[in-house]
Amino acid sequence: MLRNDKLDQWDRENFFHPSTHLAQHARGESPTRVIRTAAGSHIEDRDGNRFLDAFAGLYCVNVGYGRQEIADAIADQARELAYYHAYMGHGTEASITLAKMVLERAPANMSKVYFGLSGSDANETNVKLIWYYNNILGRPEKKKIISRWRGYHGSGLVTGSLTGLDYFHKKFDLPLAQVLHTTAPFYYRRADRAQSEADYVASCVADLEALIAREGADTIAAFIGEPVLGTGGIVPPPEGYWQAIQGVLRKHDILLVVDEVVTGFGRLGTMFGSDHYGLEADFITIAKGLTSAYAPLSGSIVSDRVWKVLERGTDENGPLGHGWTYSAHPIGAAAGVANLKLLDDLKLIENVQSVGSYLRQSLAEALGDHPHVGEVRGEGMLAAVELIKDKEKQIYFDPADKAVARVSAAMMDQHKVIARAMPQSDILGFAPPFCLTREEADTVVAATQKAVKSVLG
Incomplete structure (x- = not known):
């Protein structure tokens, strides 16, 4: 099609695309x-x-695309107050309202929600808070995070390490040393085709127990997992998997981070995947479904038991030294409020x-x-x-x-x-x-x- 603009050319000359074969795209071998x-x-x-x-x-x-209600909420918020920070107790009507709406929908043991911009930065926040938590409790050695092969938790340094796909590690010097990986609950790809689901779950648990024994439970802070493996293959867990894994974590006093960036706000047919599988999280990561991607926003939902330690930490050490410039951005928060209302109303x-x-x-x-x-x-x-x-x-x-x-x-x-x-x-x-x-x-x-x-x- 003939055009009177140069968008295709500008794209190849100027735009750095994520998850793209850069050379092929620049040469015009893949489409814009x-x-x-x-x-x-x-x-x-x-x-x-x-x-x-x-x-x-x-x-x-x-x-779904084209929801006028969310577009109007974004426009109204931009006209009234396009931005203000959330540092030192500041907030906006949208951010405070959205926090309340999220906690009303979250599992009962959750206490507060910290807003960021992406699932990656939310999981970075989770790891920093986990390290802070164990320092406040006087456990400076309890810092390693266990993830699973084929899990996806982001593309940052820590979060790219948590991601269990070589594609996100190769030539990036990842994973970092604090991150360990254990078996993915991928029953279809089991090595022993005669293995029952129950036996396969037992082998996943045995692998986790062996990893904990090898590293020492006193060095392991948390376990992170998606309720259903997402980017690693859209793999629901075998029956009984999450109950068995949670038993191991409780025994060794290891926190559970449930990454609900994909599953949060309804994708499994329940408000959260934690509800679907009976998970009792210490942190829940949210992003995509929070605003339906009409504006960037993510969140780290923190449990009561973690929140109490964070409060103690600030009493002992002063204000928490963590924040993003765009945390709880009012435009993103306004989109989130309108989005969650639509989710219910429709x-x-x-x-x-x-x-x-x-x-x-x-x-x-x-x-x-x-x-x-x-x-x-x-x-x-x-x-x-x-x-x-x-x-x-x-x-x-x-x-x-x-x-x-x-x-x-x-x-x-x-x-x-x-x-x-x-x-x-x-x-x-x-x-x-x-x-x-x-x-x-x-x-x-x-x-x-x-x-x-x-x-x-």
């Missing part, structure tokens, strides 16, 4: 796609291509329960018997299709085949449906907006079935 507008479950680029976004951006746009979590289940069931019926589909899984408005080279022999595609990338590209280019090729895997991921209809779910399933057939046979 400029998104112009969006509504409901669809986005549209400036070439007029309209796509059903079955990944809600990056699991973000829970309430009964979107109820839609997650019904349409999410329908989407997973329909994917399983359409693709479950395909020779290159190993598993269809998910929970709430999350689903995944695991591709495999040989289902009977459990042989995976070679990464050089780029099987899942080719399938997701076919879905987008040929069928105008966006699914995500999950990193370091042959997994096709789905995390649609909560307003997805059954008819739209049918479109997603049909596109997936056609793309898998056209690419893999």
Whole structure:
């Protein structure tokens, strides 16, 4: 299409894209796609291509695109007060109201919410507070954090270390020494195919116990995990996993950080994943669903028992030396207030329960018997299709085949449906907006079935 602007050229010459093959993009070997507008479950680029976004951006746009109520709240807040800081007891009507709304929805043992901008900085906050907590309790050696392979917790120095994907470590000198990794609860990819779910959970617990014994419980401060593995493959845990893991953590006085950046505010069909799996967290990380990504905002929700120690710490040492310039930014907070109201008013979590289940069931019926589909899984408005080279022999595609990338590209280019090729895997991921209809779910399933057939046979 001929244009009278140079956006494509400016993009390649000036814009540093995240998670992108920089050289290929700069050379023009990968496309520049400029998104112009969006509504409901669809986005549209400036070439007029309209796509059903079955990944809600990056699991973000829970309430759907184009919600005027949130846009109006942002505009009203910007006109009244575009910015003021939250340091030294300052606040805004929006930030204070949103904190109350979050705590009303959070599990009963949670006490306060600290607002940041992204899930990454929220997990950085969590780790700093965990270290502070143990220093106040006179346990300066109790600082290591256990994460899980295939977990995703951010892209910073500590949070990139917590992330259990080599893609985020390679050539970055990560992970840092304070971070340890244990087994991911990925039952489908178990080494022993004869192992029952109960036996597999027991082996995950044994791996964790062995790690704690090797390092010493007096050196381990916390364990971090997503209720459902997200970027690592959209993997719900085996039955009984979280109950068993929590038992180990309690025995060794290890704090639990529940990363709900993806699962918070309804994606599993409950307000929090902690509710869904019976988790009693010391910290809960929130971000994407807090504002449905209409404005940047994240949060660290702190439990009663941690908060009491933080208060003691400031009595002993003065004000807490932690803060971000944009913590509790009023525009983000105003978006959050309007977003959570919409979540309730439109009964979107109820839609997650019904349409999410329908989407997973329909994917399983359409693709479950395909020779290159190993598993269809998910929970709430999350689903995944695991591709495999040989289902009977459990042989995976070679990464050089780029099987899942080719399938997701076919879905987008040929069928105008966006699914995500999950990193370091042959997994096709789905995390649609909560307003997805059954008819739209049918479109997603049909596109997936056609793309898998056209690419893999």
